Amino acid sequence: MKFAFRFAGLALAALLFAPALTGYPTAQANEAVIRKALTQQFPGASIISVKPTPYSGLFEVYLDDQLVYTDAKAQYIFDGNVIDLKTRTNLTQARLNQLQAIKWDSLPFANAIKTVKGTGARKLVVFSDVDCPYCRKFETELDKVDNITVYTFLYPIEGLHPKAVQMSKQIWCAPDRNKAWNDYITNKTVPNNDGKCSNPVDATIALGAKLKVSGTPTLFFTNGQRVPGMVPAAQLEKLLADSGAK
Numbered sequence: 607m608k609f610a611f612r613f614a615g616l617a618l619a620a621l622l623f624a625p626a627l628t629g630y631p632t633a634q635a636n637e638a639v640i641r642k643a644l645t646q647q648f649p650g651a652s653i654i655s656v657k658p659t660p661y662s663g664l665f666e667v668y669l670d671d672q673l674v675y676t677d678a679k680a681q682y683i684f685d686g687n688v689i690d691l692k693t694r695t696n697l698t699q700a701r702l703n704q705l706q707a708i709k710w711d712s713l714p715f716a717n718a719i720k721t722v723k724g725t726g727a728r729k730l731v732v733f734s735d736v737d738c739p740y741c742r743k744f745e746t747e748l749d750k751v752d753n754i755t756v757y758t759f760l761y762p763i764e765g766l767h768p769k770a771v772q773m774s775k776q777i778w779c780a781p782d783r784n785k786a787w788n789d790y791i792t793n794k795t796v797p798n799n800d801g802k803c804s805n806p807v808d809a810t811i812a813l814g815a816k817l818k819v820s821g822t823p824t825l826f827f828t829n830g831q832r833v834p835g836m837v838p839a840a841q842l843e844k845l846l847a848d849s850g851a852k
Contacts, residue, residue: 640665643680655705661688666701671818673702707830708817715757717806717813719783724753728846731757731826733814736774736790737767738822740836745791750839754846758787760807761814761822771811775801 637656644653644667654668664675664684675684687698713731734741748756760778762770773790780786780797789795814824825833825842827849837845 637665639678640667640676640680644669644676647680659688661697668705671706673698673705703832706818706832708826708832710826710828710830713757713826714806714809714813717810718757718759719778719787721756721758721784722754723751723756726753726755728754729757729828730754730842730846731759733759733761733810733819733822733824733826735761735763735767735770735822736777736787737770738763741823742791744823744836745788747837747839747842751842751846759810759814761810761819761824762807763822771807772801774807775803775805778805778807779803 640656641653644651648669651669655666656668657666659666659675663678665678667674667676667683672685675688676682687696689695690697710731718731732741732744734744748754760774762774764771773796776797776799777783777786777790779799779801786795786797790797821834823836825837825845827833827845829849831845831849833845
């Protein structure tokens with residue numbers, strides 16, 4: 607469950623546009639001090655890590671799967687994205703992706719629909735909801751990418767798409783899962799079965815929860831990087847290259 611804060615966004619903006627401090631915060635404002643202060647303020651929070659940042663004397667605090675920022679004495683909590691104005695890079699999202707990276711070899715690939723295009727040399731995992739419009743759009747972008755093996759984990763988000771669980775099971779139970787997936791994503795063609803075969807859909811839902819997959823599509827690359835959301839083919843090509851895929 608997400609942890610709730612009172613945010614001071616304007617204060618964060620003021621700090622970020624101020625001149626950056628030289629070097630990193632010193633031991634005068636150390637991890638132990640911040641942990642103690644935040645534990646007192648938020649006794650139910652799970653503080654995973656506290657790290658100094660190179661901008662404006664802030665510390666990043668990774669807690670309850672969120673990345674927030676605090677001052678040296680943990681008197682203020684700042685929530686929001688830190689943007690590098692020179693490169694237009696979202697530093698907060700980039701850091702979250704790093705913190706939430708996975709071990710590629712730990713994934714149960716047998717529970718995914720495997721699609722090989724061309725040589726299949728490059729590899730990608732996609733957690734996808736059958737009724738997610740962004741997943742459908744992403745599939746059209748995937749059509750533009752060659753020499754790739756895609757592992758599609760059927761990850762229905764029932765709160766958004768009540769029929770997605772049943773439909774995922776029917777797709778898995780089809781004689782040709784790849785065809786059933788493509789037919790449904792493309793034309794909403796419903797597989798002709800009751801979805802009662804042995805299937806991994808419930809296990810994938812549990813896996814997604816464990817990996818903190820909160821939306822679809824969510825992409826994972828062989829270097830463990832996680833990228834949430836739909837990305838165009840050109841960006842996907844770059845992400846594959848950055849992950850070491852050739």
